[in-house]
Each structure stands twice: as structure tokens, then as C-alpha cells.
Amino acid sequence: WKAGMASVALATAFSAIYLSVPRLLLHFSGPDLWRLVSTGCAAFGTATMIRLLQRKEKETIKDLTTELQSARHTAGIEKTFQSLADDVPVLLWMSDEDGRRFYFNRQWLRFTGGSLPEQAGEGWKMRIHPDDRSWIEQRYANAVRSCDNFRAEYRLRSAHGEYRWVEDTAIPRMSSDGDLIGYLGCAT
Secondary structure (H helix, E strand, O other): OOOHHHHHHHHHHHHHOOEOOOOOOOOHHHHHHHHHHHHHHHHHHHHHHHHHHHHHHHHHHHHHHHHHHHHHHHEEEEEHHHHHHHHHHEEEEEEOOOOEEEEEOHHHHHHOOHHHHHHOOOHHHHHHHHHHHHHHHHHHHHHHOOOOOOOEEEEEEEEOOOOOEEEEEEEEOOOOOOOOEEEEEEEE
């Protein structure tokens, strides 16, 4: 900033000398005086504009740095939550507002022996015992439709191919506006 202003001052001084009336240093005719004033104003205006742009850029960089630090902090929290959700000794799942399950923790996947893509959406229902599947689907659909809690006991096929009884419980997740955004559930 200081170097820029010094350069502008020197450029204005040299312009003043150049525009002087011959043999009378720093004496100007009318048009030359206006040219000198406009050149000086343009030079100092440009330097001031550059300074203001630098200040705005520093503020933008500061804002972006704060945002990046916040994003890193949030990523750390999400990583901690993911680790916690995967290590908790219950079968956890999450669904969207239509009841389609999109997340299963590591314990669920280990118990059922399936992968997340296989079980996402409606795939998890294929692991329910055939005798239990229709009434579980109906009960789950009714809970989602009415935004009620969901609770059911049914047989779920394990990774070893045998069916185990589980108690599946879920609560609706609501937005701040009161709209259903999905379900958070666990099975034991």
C-alpha cells in the first residue's frame, strides 16, 4: 500500500514537471493544470481502489478460512458420529421421508451379511422371514404415512442364513418446520 502510494506520488510529480510551462518549473497553462489534476486524481483514485479491493479480498479470504475451519470441524464431528454409529452394539438404520432406508450401520451389515447397496431402499425387506414380511411392510408403511413411531418384532435372516427374532424400533425425524424428514431406527 505504501509503495503503491509512493509510486503514484512520484508519477504525479513527474507529470507536474512534464506539464510545466517551458523554463518555468511547476507553472501551468489552464488546460495543462486540468490535465495534471485529472492525472493525479486518476492515479490516487486507482491506488485507493486497489487498496479497497485488497481489503475486500482479505475479508473474503478470512471468511473462506473461517468457513473451511467450520467445515473441517463438521467433518470431524461427522466422522466421530459415523464411528460411534458403527461401533454401537445395536443394529441402526435411517430412512428418508418416504420410508426408504438409505443407511445401515456396520453392526446391521455384519449381522445380515449384506452390503449397503443391497439393502438400501427396499432391499432390507428381502431379509425378513417370508411369513413376517407382508405385515411388517404394512405396519412400517402405516407408521410412515401417519408419521408415528414404528415398533415391531419379526424374524430377520442373519449372515449365517438362520432367522433371528429382532425388535425393531424407530422414531420419526422432523424438520424445524414440522415436516417428516425420515426415520431413525434400531433393532436388537
